[in-house]
Amino acid sequence: MKTTLAHRVLALSPSPTLAITAKAKELQSQGHGIIGLGAGEPDYNTPEHILEAAKKSMDEGHTKYTPSAGLPELKKVISEKFAKDQGINYAMNEIIVGNGAKHILYTLFQVLLDDGDEVIIPSPYWVSYPEQVKLAGGVPVIVECKEDSQFKISARQLEDAITDRTKAVIINSPGNPTGMVYSKDELNALGEICLKHNVLIVSDEIYEKLVYGGVKHISIAQISPQLKEQTIIVNGVSKSHSMTGWRIGYAAGNKQIIEAMTNLASHSTSNPTTTAQYATIEAYRGTQDPVEEMRKAFESRLERVFPNLVSIPGFNCLKPQGAFYLFPNVKEAVEECGYKDADEFSEALLVEAKVAVVPGSGFGAPDNIRLSYATSLENLEEAISRIHEFVSEKIRK
Structure with missing residues (x-):
């Protein structure tokens, strides 16, 4: 059977955030120690009082x-x-x-x-x-x-x-x-x-x-x-x-x-x-304490890792004021490492440095990459260390 799809979907571009997450998970399933910085969600679980309210609603028949x-x-x-x-x-x-x-x-x-x-x-x-x-x-x-x-x-x-x-x-x-x-x-x-x-x-x-x-x-x-x-x-x-x-x-x-x-x-x-x-x-x-706790944790992570990120050769980054993303311009690093664009650079980071980032082309900024700090401080520091080492070695070559 020949299937003809509607023009409205044929013109769509796939989500780069979901694509990089899927590829990272595939590599992880193969035993590679990938650190994923593509997540667009907090790494905290939903607060307990919210979970309890959901359970209660079901027990009371609100289904x-x-x-x-x-x-x-x-x-x-x-x-x-x-x-x-x-x-x-x-x-x-x-x-x-x-x-x-x-x-x-x-x-x-x-x-x-x-x-x-x-x-x-x-x-x-x-x-x-x-x-x-x-x-x-x-x-x-x-x-x-x-x-x-x-x-x-x-x-x-x-x-x-x-x-x-x-x-x-x-x-x-x-x-x-x-x-x-x-x-x-x-x-x-x-x-x-x-x-x-x-x-x-x-x-x-x-x-x-x-x-x-x-x-x-x-x-x-x-x-x-x-x-x-x-x-x-x-x-x-x-x-x-x-x-x-x-x-x-x-x-x-x-x-x-x-x-x-x-x-x-x-x-x-x-x-x-x-x-x-x-x-x-x-x-x-209910209580908003978990919201503030999470906000403080993200701010603490940002303060810890931002100086390390901007110390990477060829990385230039505005310090974010909100959300949980870093969005460095990596044009200089891409050129010095010998890649044609940030997409190719991001692919190499995933395969060689075992760090998953999202190329900025999907966000309308082809010279940038997006890193999420909605993950543990340990993972963040290790990931940025890997990127730093990766870039430094490529430049030396």
Whole structure:
């Protein structure tokens, strides 16, 4: 039987983070001592009180369908979270809960975009943004952001990229893969441009709890009532509460957009997993001590390994302010080691140095690589030591 696939999937690029993880696991299964730095998830288990709440919900029979947009009690808890953390208020019909923030973003673009509509995406970007826009028939408009601007889009760059087909711009702060955090002034400047041109702001805040060095996370929606109306916030408990596998994300914003997302969800996923929703209620209502404990651990790891990373010949790296990634520019190292690009360099690191990193090409930054420090300090120090030795030996040759 001859199978013809739809054009929408034929144009997709595979996720480089999942690809490198799969290859690393394959090598590990063959007995190779691979240290994986490709993980996009905390290495901590979900806190015990959240696990207990999930078990209790099942024991009490909460194993049936819920409303498509999520349990009313969970939406109430999310509303309380916004009021407490950002000082902004959302009604129940302005919140939808979905199967992870990735699914929320996918659903948002499906209801937002018609063929040819444009979404401005600053690069480096999370790998799925352009692909999800393309799946909805939209056009990703990539705006390159360099190290000298801390990988952040400026108001001038944003305005220059806007056309009569521009529907939205994505702002990811703290950012993946860069770890950079937008200041209030930077967000305000971007917000003024979006209000001027009626461009929807998609604010991906999934790493909001993981910030370091006294940096404070600011949501663009909390700056003014006008920007709140212009913004869809996307968040979840995957990173903040180490609940990646539970698949709970949510969006808050314009009730017409949320209603459309709810209608689409009712025909695609029915509802997020019921047990995971009850776990998320406890994640937000219960103690937040494990969240802060994990944040402190990540910050400690960053402080320990960052000096070692930037001491590697040909590695140049901005110190991240949030998330749990290092995103060094390795162009000099690649050239001095005799490789054609960072992809080939990353392949050699995996095969020869036994360290799995993610090449930056998938993030729109082909001169960079991404290393996750969501692993033990021992693994981090050993991995960076291996990379240092690998590069030094290649240069000597």
